[in-house]
Amino acid sequence: MADAETQREAVLDALDNVAERLAEEKEYLTDLDSAIGDADHGANMERGFGKAADKREEFAEMEPNEVVKNVGTTLISNVGGASGPLYGGSIMFASQELEDGITAETSVAFAEAYLNKVKDRGGAQVGAKTMVDALVPAVHTYKKSVEQDDLPPLEALAKAVDAAERGVAFTVPIKAMKGRASFLDWRSVGHQDPGATSTLFILEELLETAEEYLDGEIDRDARAEDAVGRDE
Amino acid sequence: MKKLINEPGAVVDEMLDGMVAAHPELRRLDGTNVLVRDDAPVEGKVAVVSGGGSGHEPTHAGYLGEGMLDGAAAGEVFTSPTADQLNEMIQATDAGEGVLCVVKNYEGDVMNFDTAAEMAAMEGVEVEQVVVNDDVAVEDSLYTSGRRGVAGTIFVHKCAGAKAAAGGDLGEVTAVAEKVVDNVRTMGMALTSCVTPEKGEPTFDLGEDEIELGIGIHGEPGTERADVMSADEITEHLTENVLDDLELDEGEEVVTMVNGMGGTPLSELYIVNRKLQSILGDRGIETWDAWVGDYMTSLDMMGCSVSVLRVDDELKELLGAPAETPGLTVTE
Numbered sequence: 001m002a003d004a005e006t007q008r009e010a011v012l013d014a015l016d017n018v019a020e021r022l023a024e025e026k027e028y029l030t031d032l033d034s035a036i037g038d039a040d041h042g043a044n045m046e047r048g049f050g051k052a053a054d055k056r057e058e059f060a061e062m063e064p065n066e067v068v069k070n071v072g073t074t075l076i077s078n079v080g081g082a083s084g085p086l087y088g089g090s091i092m093f094a095s096q097e098l099e100d101g102i103t104a105e106t107s108v109a110f111a112e113a114y115l116n117k118v119k120d121r122g123g124a125q126v127g128a129k130t131m132v133d134a135l136v137p138a139v140h141t142y143k144k145s146v147e148q149d150d151l152p153p154l155e156a157l158a159k160a161v162d163a164a165e166r167g168v169a170f171t172v173p174i175k176a177m178k179g180r181a182s183f184l185d186w187r188s189v190g191h192q193d194p195g196a197t198s199t200l201f202i203l204e205e206l207l208e209t210a211e212e213y214l215d216g217e218i219d220r221d222a223r224a225e226d227a228v229g230r231d232e
Numbered sequence: 233m234k235k236l237i238n239e240p241g242a243v244v245d246e247m248l249d250g251m252v253a254a255h256p257e258l259r260r261l262d263g264t265n266v267l268v269r270d271d272a273p274v275e276g277k278v279a280v281v282s283g284g285g286s287g288h289e290p291t292h293a294g295y296l297g298e299g300m301l302d303g304a305a306a307g308e309v310f311t312s313p314t315a316d317q318l319n320e321m322i323q324a325t326d327a328g329e330g331v332l333c334v335v336k337n338y339e340g341d342v343m344n345f346d347t348a349a350e351m352a353a354m355e356g357v358e359v360e361q362v363v364v365n366d367d368v369a370v371e372d373s374l375y376t377s378g379r380r381g382v383a384g385t386i387f388v389h390k391c392a393g394a395k396a397a398a399g400g401d402l403g404e405v406t407a408v409a410e411k412v413v414d415n416v417r418t419m420g421m422a423l424t425s426c427v428t429p430e431k432g433e434p435t436f437d438l439g440e441d442e443i444e445l446g447i448g449i450h451g452e453p454g455t456e457r458a459d460v461m462s463a464d465e466i467t468e469h470l471t472e473n474v475l476d477d478l479e480l481d482e483g484e485e486v487v488t489m490v491n492g493m494g495g496t497p498l499s500e501l502y503i504v505n506r507k508l509q510s511i512l513g514d515r516g517i518e519t520w521d522a523w524v525g526d527y528m529t530s531l532d533m534m535g536c537s538v539s540v541l542r543v544d545d546e547l548k549e550l551l552g553a554p555a556e557t558p559g560l561t562v563t564e
Contacts, residue, residue: 089347
């Protein structure tokens with residue numbers, strides 16, 4: 001992607017879009033979390049990303065990777081609980097991959113670093129009904145699309161979002177093995193995981209933002225057809 | 233439920249202010265819920281820090297001072313401190329010799345300390361971490377994967393703090409902390425539930441004639457709910473679970489702790505200690521030192537925990553070394 005200034009603008013726009021989306025979805029996330037958690041995910045995510053978006057001016061002179069890092073630290077201070085380290089700590093850690101700017105290559109490295117940190121810190125594997133269920137398919141699909149299929153990053157990201165969406169759907173019929181929801185045991189079956197859901201929202205907003213900055217078009221009809229298990 | 237507070241949301245903030253007012257040798261880091269020794273960072277010394285949810289007083293800040301902790305971060309009641317505050321604590325206590333974080337095994341605490349250690353490492357601070365998991369009662373619980381970290385943590389603070397005060401390097405201080413973790417076991421019980429300031433009513437229901445064995449320090453469920461028993465019967469149950477897990481041999485030496493959960497009078501804790509020592513005596517285990525008191529509480533919960541630490545010459549020397557803190561003083 002273009003020069004550092006454009007990259008920074010893209011990061012800031014993405015931040016705004018994510019913050020706005022999470023504010024819109026606050027109630028929905030809270031409802032999901034009420035069913036199997038402690039009903040604070042919506043408010044926590046809105047507060048955390050809201051605080052980060054409020055720092056737009058403070059971020060205005062920073063390198064793109066520094067902005068990403070500071071978004072991470074802001075989330076750490078403001079999201080609270082285990083989500084602070086999981087979302088914020090992982091963004092902060094992965095921001096090291098963007099030191100040479102945001103390219104197709106470094107974005108793959110960022111995504112992988114983020115995924116590995118979430119898995120490492122939270123100790124969850126696929127199938128535990130957590131954010132990992134959305135992240136693994138998204139990151140694997142993105143990496144393969146960029147590195148092996150030579151797809152333009154925008155198309156790769158669109159595929160990743162589709163994959164995440166299927167991952168979120170996958171969390172519904174399975175039993176929680178990690179986090180507070182796991183204490184519900186079989187009663188957790190049938191509920192969609194809030195962490196996987198907010199992860200999908202974040203990815204969807206990254207895609208929205210990328211569309212404004214990257215060449216290429218996404219065939220939305222094809223995406224819709226492609227998706228499985230989707231509740232239209 | 234009546235509480236001696238002004239408003240639930242201000243409990244931690246006001247408690248910390250009052251604590252610093254009582255102990256001028258402590259200092260609060262601006263804009264945080266972190267207390268440090270006023271003379272931090274202590275030159276030439278590895279820093280030992282801890283932290284976790286509030287409601288366990290005198291844990292954690294009560295063990296700040298010479299021979300124990302350099303920094304203590306207070307989260308909201310029963311809630312982990314955030315990683316940025318833990319990072320500030322690490323930065324403020326590091327004298328260039330590195331920092332050991334003593335963490336109790338709760339998912340939120342471990343994740344926030346992990347993140348803080350990474351943040352501090354990015355700033356060039358050498359950080360080690362020891363996770364305490366001394367509770368033999370349950371493997372996984374409401375807030376934990378694996379065993380919970382409970383009152384045995386105070387022994388870790390004492391030994392690691394003494395090793396650091398004696399000039400141990402970060403590796404040595406960490407090794408001592410790990411040695412304590414490997415050799416300490418605890419089990420607790422509750423006669424009543426605790427009442428958190430936010431909720432204002434009992435966290436769990438316990439009948440007039442019931443007790444909860446294997447209780448956690450946040451009121452999380454234990455191993456079984458039983459009919460009320462005598463102090464001797466309760467002590468036997470707790471001690472036997474602890475000793476079986478520790479696999480002590482006859483002739484080995486231990487330090488014991490009968491810890492009050494906050495709402496139990498000292499007289500009752502002594503009654504527990506009486507039976508504890510008689511059980512150890514029957515098994516041919518020698519008590520080198522017996523601690524009795526409120527070391528790690530659970531707000532106003534009535535109940536206690538029993539901890540047993542296997543000691544050798546090194547740990548005895550460290551436990552006996554001087555310490556001067558609000559919650560524990562040891563003089564030579």
